[in-house]
Amino acid sequence: MSSERFKPNNRRRRRAGTIFKTVCLVSIAFSILSLALLLFDVVRDGAGWLSIDLLTHYPSRFPERAGIKSAILGTLWMMGLTAAVSFPIGVGAAIYLEEYAPKNWLTRILQTNIANLAGVPSIVYGILGLAIFVRYFALGRSVIAGALTLALLILPVIIIASQEAIKAVPGSLRQASYGVGATKWQTIRHHIFPVALPGILTGTILSLSRAIGETAPLIMIGALTFIAFPPKSPMDPFTVLPIQIFNWTAKPQKEFHELAAAAIIVLLVLLLVMNAAAIFLRNRYQKRI
Amino acid sequence: MMTDSKLVRVAGAALVLLLPLAACGEGGDAAEDSYALSGMVTIDGSSTVFPISEAMAEEFQIANSGVRVTVGISGTGGGFKKFCGGETDISDASRPIKESEIELCRENGIEPIKLPVAWDGLTVVRNPANDWATCMTVDELRRVWQPGSSITRWNQVRPEWPDEEIKLYGPDTDSGTFDYFTEAIVGEEDASRDDYTASADDNVLVVGVEGDRGSLGYFGFAYYEESSDVLGAVAVDNGDGCVLPGRETIENGSYAPLSRPMFIYTKAQALAKPQVRAFLKFYLDNATIFVPEVGYVPLASQQYAEHLGTLNAN
Amino acid sequence: MDQSPKPAESGLIPDSSGQEFDFGHRAGRRWGERVIAGMLFLCGLVSILTTVGIVAVLVTESIGFFREVPILEFLTGTRWSPLFADQHFGILPLLNGTLLIAFGAMLIALPVGLTSAIYLSEYASLNVRGVIKPLLEILAGIPTVVYGYFALTFVTPIIRTVFPGTGIFNAASGAIVVGIMIIPMVASLSEDALNAVPQALREAAYGLGATKFEVSTKVVVPAALSGVVASFILAISRAIGETMAVTLAAGATPKMTLSFLESIQTMTAYIVQISLGETPHGTLEYSTIFAVGLVLFLITLGMNFLSQKVTRRFREVYE
Numbered sequence: 001m002s003s004e005r006f007k008p009n010n011r012r013r014r015r016a017g018t019i020f021k022t023v024c025l026v027s028i029a030f031s032i033l034s035l036a037l038l039l040f041d042v043v044r045d046g047a048g049w050l051s052i053d054l055l056t057h058y059p060s061r062f063p064e065r066a067g068i069k070s071a072i073l074g075t076l077w078m079m080g081l082t083a084a085v086s087f088p089i090g091v092g093a094a095i096y097l098e099e100y101a102p103k104n105w106l107t108r109i110l111q112t113n114i115a116n117l118a119g120v121p122s123i124v125y126g127i128l129g130l131a132i133f134v135r136y137f138a139l140g141r142s143v144i145a146g147a148l149t150l151a152l153l154i155l156p157v158i159i160i161a162s163q164e165a166i167k168a169v170p171g172s173l174r175q176a177s178y179g180v181g182a183t184k185w186q187t188i189r190h191h192i193f194p195v196a197l198p199g200i201l202t203g204t205i206l207s208l209s210r211a212i213g214e215t216a217p218l219i220m221i222g223a224l225t226f227i228a229f230p231p232k233s234p235m236d237p238f239t240v241l242p243i244q245i246f247n248w249t250a251k252p253q254k255e256f257h258e259l260a261a262a263a264i265i266v267l268l269v270l271l272l273v274m275n276a277a278a279i280f281l282r283n284r285y286q287k288r289i
Numbered sequence: 290m291m292t293d294s295k296l297v298r299v300a301g302a303a304l305v306l307l308l309p310l311a312a313c314g315e316g317g318d319a320a321e322d323s324y325a326l327s328g329m330v331t332i333d334g335s336s337t338v339f340p341i342s343e344a345m346a347e348e349f350q351i352a353n354s355g356v357r358v359t360v361g362i363s364g365t366g367g368g369f370k371k372f373c374g375g376e377t378d379i380s381d382a383s384r385p386i387k388e389s390e391i392e393l394c395r396e397n398g399i400e401p402i403k404l405p406v407a408w409d410g411l412t413v414v415r416n417p418a419n420d421w422a423t424c425m426t427v428d429e430l431r432r433v434w435q436p437g438s439s440i441t442r443w444n445q446v447r448p449e450w451p452d453e454e455i456k457l458y459g460p461d462t463d464s465g466t467f468d469y470f471t472e473a474i475v476g477e478e479d480a481s482r483d484d485y486t487a488s489a490d491d492n493v494l495v496v497g498v499e500g501d502r503g504s505l506g507y508f509g510f511a512y513y514e515e516s517s518d519v520l521g522a523v524a525v526d527n528g529d530g531c532v533l534p535g536r537e538t539i540e541n542g543s544y545a546p547l548s549r550p551m552f553i554y555t556k557a558q559a560l561a562k563p564q565v566r567a568f569l570k571f572y573l574d575n576a577t578i579f580v581p582e583v584g585y586v587p588l589a590s591q592q593y594a595e596h597l598g599t600l601n602a603n
Numbered sequence: 604m605d606q607s608p609k610p611a612e613s614g615l616i617p618d619s620s621g622q623e624f625d626f627g628h629r630a631g632r633r634w635g636e637r638v639i640a641g642m643l644f645l646c647g648l649v650s651i652l653t654t655v656g657i658v659a660v661l662v663t664e665s666i667g668f669f670r671e672v673p674i675l676e677f678l679t680g681t682r683w684s685p686l687f688a689d690q691h692f693g694i695l696p697l698l699n700g701t702l703l704i705a706f707g708a709m710l711i712a713l714p715v716g717l718t719s720a721i722y723l724s725e726y727a728s729l730n731v732r733g734v735i736k737p738l739l740e741i742l743a744g745i746p747t748v749v750y751g752y753f754a755l756t757f758v759t760p761i762i763r764t765v766f767p768g769t770g771i772f773n774a775a776s777g778a779i780v781v782g783i784m785i786i787p788m789v790a791s792l793s794e795d796a797l798n799a800v801p802q803a804l805r806e807a808a809y810g811l812g813a814t815k816f817e818v819s820t821k822v823v824v825p826a827a828l829s830g831v832v833a834s835f836i837l838a839i840s841r842a843i844g845e846t847m848a849v850t851l852a853a854g855a856t857p858k859m860t861l862s863f864l865e866s867i868q869t870m871t872a873y874i875v876q877i878s879l880g881e882t883p884h885g886t887l888e889y890s891t892i893f894a895v896g897l898v899l900f901l902i903t904l905g906m907n908f909l910s911q912k913v914t915r916r917f918r919e920v921y922e
Contacts, residue, residue: 008812017816018776024722028735031790034783035742041478041757042749059802061583074812092646098641101647109545110909114650119837119842119907123871127896130878150430152653159650179801183897185639213746214759216846216871220878226343226360237359242847247853248751252516254497257756271744362879436689464687483687486772486856486866491878493855498773500763512713 019112035277040269045262058228059244063255068263071244073230074143075212075270078240081147082154087204089151090158094200097159098166099188118156125153126220130279134221140190141222144234155208165196205278209271210260215242241267306532315438320410325355332379333361334368335465336491337509338551340583341407342381348579352571356564360419362487365465366390368554369554378559379569382552383409383509385466402603403555404425404569404596406576411525411547414495418502420520421450424524424531427546433457433505436483443503457504458497458506460468464489470507473546481582495520510534511584539586550583560603571599624898627692630909664695664893671887677894683857683873685891691892692842694898696857700774700867704849705842707778707863708785712838715787717824717831723818724797736791743787750902751851754780759852762864772866774855781849796830797823819876833910844899846871 057067070128093114101107129149169192177187218240227239241263248260323404332342339362346358363371365382372380373394387402392400413430415422419541422443429447433440433455443450460467462479472478486497491508498506499519513520513534527545538544553572561566573593580587585594617679669677672692677897681694700857710840723732738855759776763769800823824831876890 013817018462019725019816020816020820021722024718026724027718028722030715031719031742031783031786032735032738034786035738037757038745038753053637058347061340071827088648089649092643093650096640096643096647100643110647110651110740113654116904116907117650117653119840119903120657121846121871121903123844123846123874124661124896124903125901126878127874127892128653128657129658131664132656146670155650155653183633183636185636209744213744215746215747215748216875219875226346226358228347229357237358239856242746244849245748245752246851249748249755250490250496251492252499252519256791258750260752261756264752267746267749271746275744410723461688462688479688481687483684483689483691484856486854488855488876496769 023066031242034151037276039268039271041266042261044261045258046263046265049258049262050138050265054259057267058246059226059239060228062261063253066256066259068241068244068266070227070230071239071241071263072266074227076236077143077234078150078218079145079208079232079240081144081234082150083204083208084154084206085147086151086158090155090207091162091189093155093159094162095188098163099184099192114156114159118160121218122151122153122214123220125149126217128152129217130220140235141237142235143231143238144219144238146218146238147234149221150211150214153214153217154211157210158204161207162200165199165203166192168199169195198281202278202282205274205281207276212240212271212274213242213267215240215246218243219246229237255270297393302531326564326567327355328357328562329400330356330358330377330562330565330568331377332359332553332566333363333377334379334553335365335383335551335585336460336489336554337383337464337466337511338381339408340509340511341551341576341580341585342553342572344579344583345568345575348575349571351566352454353564353567356568358568362489363464364461365468366463368435369393372401372554372556373397375399378419378555378565380554380560381409382554383549384469385552385553399556399558401556402560403552404499404555404573405550405588406553406572406597407551407580407588408539408542409551410510410539410551410583410586411466411473411507411549413505413525413547414498414503415521415523416500416502416511417519417521419521421448422505422523424514424526425523426526427528430525434471434481435475440471444543450469456497456501456504457482458488458494458504459485460491460494460508461487464516466508469549470477470547473549509585510539514584522597522598523572528566529582534587536581557603560600566600569600570597573600607648617626619831624837628858629782633713635846661893672894676740678877681859683716685888688886694870694895696837696859697870697873697895698898700849700853701859701869701871702844703774703863704778704781704845704853704869705839707775708845709780709835709839710896711779711782711841712789713835714873715792716838719786719790720793720797720831721819721833724794725815725823730742740785740789742783743782743791747784747845747847748851749847750780750784750802754848754852769864770854770866772852772856773864774853774867775863776850777853777869778863780852781842781845784845784848785838785841786861788841789834792834792837793827793831794833796827798828799830800826806872829914829916832915836906836910836913839904839909842869843906844903845869850875870899 026260054067054074056069057065058069060066097107097110101110126149129145129152133139133145133148155201173191173195174187177191181189227237231238245263245267246258248256248263251257310335315320332346342360346360350356350358365384368377368380368382369390370388371377372394374388375397385402391401399426412424425446432438433446438448440455442452442454444452459470461482467481468478471481475481486494488494491512494506494508495512495516498504499516513522522533524533525544525547526532532538532544534544539548542548555569560569573596576593577587577590612844624816660682663824677692677694679695680691680692681695682691683696723735724734754776758779759771759773762775796854804822804826805818808822813822849869850872853869853872855868855872856866857868858865860867874892876886876893
């Protein structure tokens with residue numbers, strides 16, 4: 001019938017398929033190779049400088065004496081304050097959007113707004129923090145100004161992740177609770193929240209781990225070049241691991257580059273621990289429902 | 290009996306709340322000495338003077354763990370604006386304070402107190418592979434750096450030099466080094482071409498010059514000293530022959546016109562704080578040790594003693 | 604048999620966590636509910652306040668800037684030298700730098716990301732996916748300052764060996780590293796889009812005798828096109844907003860150039876440079892932060908809107 005016009009070309013098509021599959025594999029290999037090279041480069045440069053001294057010394061003009069004590073403590077302070085601010089507000093907003101908000105135009109705007117905020121570059125948040133927290137509220141170049149800025153930065157992500165966790169709570173649980181006469185808040189507090197909590201915590205921990213790696217907004221808040229002490233109050237000046245890494249990387253001496261690599265290793269380990277905790281939470285509690 | 294969800298809640302809360310408390314363990318140090326100094330000393334200004342102030346800050350904090358000293362690099366100009374605005378205690382400066390800046394200070398009730406601390410030989414640097422521009426006259430430097438300069442290749446400076454691109458690196462306009470260099474070389478303060486890599490961070494400049502064969506840059510002597518294995522200095526001919534920057538030539542002024550004094554400025558309001566006063570005393574007492582270690586040329590010891598007298602008089 | 608718990612005399616009923624709560628106090632509960640609802644609403648409002656804050660800050664401070672610098676000069680000028688005596692405020696060099704980096708990054712991230720997504724969605728077994736996806740997530744989770752370090756200490760020397768004469772600060776290094784950073788984003792968003800295509804479509808194509816390659820590229824990708832394009836747009840937006848890697852590796856010389864081997868400056872790197880020097884508040888130079896920030900914000904916002912629109916407009920709806 002149409003056998004003259006239709007040529008199956010099987011061999012050529014199969015070959016095209018193999019070539020394509022190889023291309024895809026090369027892409028994957030490229031990503032994995034890049035990751036491996038990056039980690040290799042960092043570990044090769046920095047492993048020699050890993051020691052207790054690194055963790056217990058303050059920065060110094062001498063590479064042998066330099067350490068990341070003020071940076072690590074600053075990072076921990078930053079993490080704590082940021083979590084304390086962003087967690088309640090983020091979860092509160094998520095609960096509002098999922099449980100209370102009427103399905104009208106205002107809610108849609110709110111939702112779109114949050115999605116857009118998640119895509120704003122972090123340096124714009126830095127500009128916002130500089131103008132509002134450092135200048136307008138006169139908090140100065142302090143830990144709290146940095147924490148508030150980072151909290152705003154990760155808030156959209158926490159809200160979105162928490163919303164997903166709350167959405168995943170089966171309707172039957174809600175219905176059962178209302179069925180025995182509980183109010184909305186009682187339902188949320190005693191039934192929905194506990195069940196959604198692992199998902200919420202996972203999202204929060206992942207957001208915090210992103211906040212820890214942020215440099216640009218904190219530079220805008222006020223990275224002083226030389227900080228050889230830990231913060232003692234939220235109003236103190238500070239430095240964090242990424243800023244210390246940035247400072248050392250920008251120096252010309254090779255020893256400081258290697259120190260930067262060692263600090264990167266510490267930072268990556270910290271991130272690894274946090275992400276592992278998040279994944280552990282997710283896996284452990286996923287089967288409950 | 291603790292259910293799983295309760296455990297998660299407690300763990301999460303603990304994670305969030307205990308972190309800052311862990312950092313509070315730091316508070317232990319300061320409680321040790323009962324009459325020890327405490328408080329903050331805020332320093333900002335010139336990136337050229339920064340290495341000296343950084344060394345002083347580091348050593349002072351080792352000796353006085355209750356005091357916190359911060360040092361910034363906003364540039365000489367930026368530092369003065371903050372100093373006169375009341376934000377800093379000490380201002381690092383690689384040039385003397387200008388009239389307009391003194392006025393700004395006085396508007397805010399601040400009287401700057403000048404303390405010279407070291408000599409610098411502002412160094413013109415080249416890439417080590419650059420073996421032709423080992424000496425340049427002031428006039429040649431001016432032609433390269435003046436505003437609107439169209440010189441982009443080495444053979445435009447001297448025809449016998451190679452036809453290679455010149456990549457320029459220098460401080461930005463907030464820098465006292467910039468002010469001084471433009472005044473001394475171009476002849477007018479702040480008059481410079483603007484198509485070069487400008488950075489307040491001298492480290493960026495070192496990396497830049499180190500990396501490109503045809504590069505030319507300028508910054509404080511200490512930054513050259515620190516990287517003299519990977520940078521070359523350009524001897525400057527001010528009419529009396531080629532002079533390289535070095536301890537003697539800077540001290541006796543033969544490295545001209547780029548030898549210059551460096552200062553720190555403070556004010557009475559800052560001196561009222563015991564930790565600032567103690568820090569400045571430490572600074573002047575130990576200048577002869579740390580200034581050369583950092584790479585600059587110290588003043589004579591009597592001069593430091595004199596400045597200490599100025600300090601005590603305020 | 605009736606399993607539901609019966610209210611005891613006191614009106615107390617245990618809840619799912621074993622606690623007992625008070626069943627009465629209707630009026631007090633309602634008032635408490637209102638307060639809580641109000642507080643939660645305020646939490647939701649924070650995000651609106653954030654956006655309002657960003658817009659307000661950027662616009663009001665930029666007004667001061669635009670009073671001194673005509674908008675036309677800002678948008679069309681080709682020299683950017685706000686810190687020098689001879690001031691020029693044309694943003695095109697910074698825009699040039701930003702777009703150059705974004706373009707170079709996309710050359711890497713888009714093909715690699717999309718083919719990785721196709722592989723993960725169409726070819727890979729569950730085990731392989733279980734290994735590769737976490738690896739991509741690790742790549743995504745590495746902080747940008749680490750990528751900056753990698754660019755300066757590893758990528759730049761390689762580029763300079765291959766292309767002698769490349770500056771120590773160059774656009775290529777920044778672009779490569781930003782590209783690698785964005786691959787996971789493209790891969791995971793595209794993969795979501797590909798996964799959403801119903802299996803029935805694939806089966807139908809196989810039924811007609813198509814090879815896997817043809818099914819993937821001629822059926823699945825076109826079906827998921829809106830999601831894939833949206834992911835591309837978001838990736839470009841992310842590359843435009845990238846800061847630390849380009850600040851460390853790409854340079855601080857605003858200039859108009861198409862060469863990847865030269866030092867350039869992006870909008871984001873300029874903002875960082877000014878903050879590091881901390882030009883004092885209230886000056887024209889300080890207000891350049893806000894003017895450049897405004898342009899950056901508008902561009903990324905526009906791209907985010909575009910990607911949402913593309914998703915909505917071209918989404919093929921399956922039951």
